[in-house]
Amino acid sequence: MNNKIVKLSLVLFVICAITAGILGIVNALTWERIDQITHQKEYEAYAAVLGSESGYTEVEFDKAAFPTVDSVNQSNDGNGYVVTSTFSGAQGSITMACGVGTDLRCTGISIIEHSETSGLGAVAASTSSAGEAFRAQFVGQDEGIALSKAGGSIDALAGATITSTAVTNATATSIKCVASLG
Amino acid sequence: MNRKQQFKEGLITNNPVLVQQIGMCATMAITTTLFNGVGMGLSVLIILTCCNVVVAALRKIIPDEIRLAIFVVVIAGFVTIVDLLLQAFIPALSAALGVFIPLIVVNCIIIGRAEAFCQKNTVKDSFFDGIFQGLGYTCVLIIMCVFREFVGSGRFGGGLIDIANGFRFTLDGTGGGIQIFPEEFGASIMNLPFGGFLTLGLLIGLMQYALKKSEKKKKAAEHAAKEAALKEVEE
């Protein structure tokens, strides 16, 4: 009986070890590329919202006052900041990069990650003309930014008021966060 | 084993989703654009074929008591490999399918085929079984995607086909698809969970109708043949 258990666990262990070994090899072959892709996506998002020739430097901010903000990156060109924040949308969390110029006006937004409904909230991140038009409205807005139904000038995406509100609020938070840096 | 028979079983008479009614979570969740559907279908096809081959090759050494544990380890291994490869080479697909790629591990199709088929059959048969069952799964996904995308947003081939710069296939999920009628007129509820449940329900209903009809036809034909034979005897 004991012998059998030992044999069974041995077989299971060997199979697990072989699988883990193969996975290790595949991981070693792919992780560099995956890492690169993740960073590239971030840099592309940064560049889309605030162009910078010489890169970005991360700066400290008041995390307690702005819990949704992940990082604030100052452009080395001195033309503003890129704020990344993670907040909840209609379906799950949204990660967004928001460019803020030195005049405390938004220079553009770019959604890095989201799990919004395809065809509704997901339009906010898509490359379609509706998505581009939605994001273009944010350029030049200040911290008083709001949806048109709340007295502002941002037109919400059709059928995706929650996503639109969340993105608008996050933009306002990003601008306030930069303003608090002084 | 008869390949034609196997092909027919995988695609129609023993289709994993429509007839065996397994592996439905992902089927309903990700079928919102053709890009997702094709990507998910092919991922499952590759994983299923690899697992089938490995399980069939190991079928004589695997002790019966822990066979399920071993199947799960083998499946999880292949799923992780596909997951890593997708992250590295088709990041758009990996982002779109999200948690449903690792969840292929618990997709009943794969463990079901290992248990029901590969344990008792040769490597070659299992290989073809994997391909045909995977194709059957992919077909269902494609039908659902095309239907939901068309009704929901009036589009065909979202993410996969790009017609803005001449007709071409895009592998990075950026293609806009072919707009058949304006998106505003679409019933966007079909893109939501409601549409997933409804489309799959209608599809399975249709399949049951078709199977029943063909069975009736077969029976009627058999009956007629019998009658004819009886008549001949009588005469």
Place this chain on the structure above:
Amino acid sequence: MLANILSISLGAILINNFIFSQFLGCCPFLGCSNKVDTAAGMGLAVVFVMGLASAICWVIDNYILIPLNLAFLETLAFILVIAALVQFVEMFLKKSVPSLYSALGIYLPLITTNCAVLGVVLLNVQNNYNFIESVVYGITGGLGFMLAIVLFASVRERTQFSDYPECFEGFPICLVSAALVAMAFMGFSGMKIF
């Protein structure tokens, strides 16, 4: 902290219900919803296992896999943990709480292949939840599953008396009624606790 936990719970139970908005756990959901009693038993077992699995997998992920740079083994490790956990829970219940075992016993083996369990563990990692948030998400996700399956079982008991086309017998009519329940759950989307 409390607001955070409340919003996770509300999200897991109603807004992002595991079945009606994320499609996790559909197989047992359709398989075990014939009767309200069975549905409640299955639901309870899932709450139990999801809570435990979230806790254990969080510890394994944060204290073993991440420090050793083995994050790519997550899927493999989690599914083994869940399978082993289900076995242990079954043996433990059989020995020490026979009354609970007789109620939940037959559902336990089915849970290993329930994608809601593996799903909740993977989502915990994806959402970067800390230990308490993970456990809360696991338990409330299970409660959401239970709510969905019990509600749906009562709907399904009714479909037996209704007159639908013959070819919709079985799964199709279930899926169509599930679609209607899912539509009702859409009403919760966008609810928030501030």
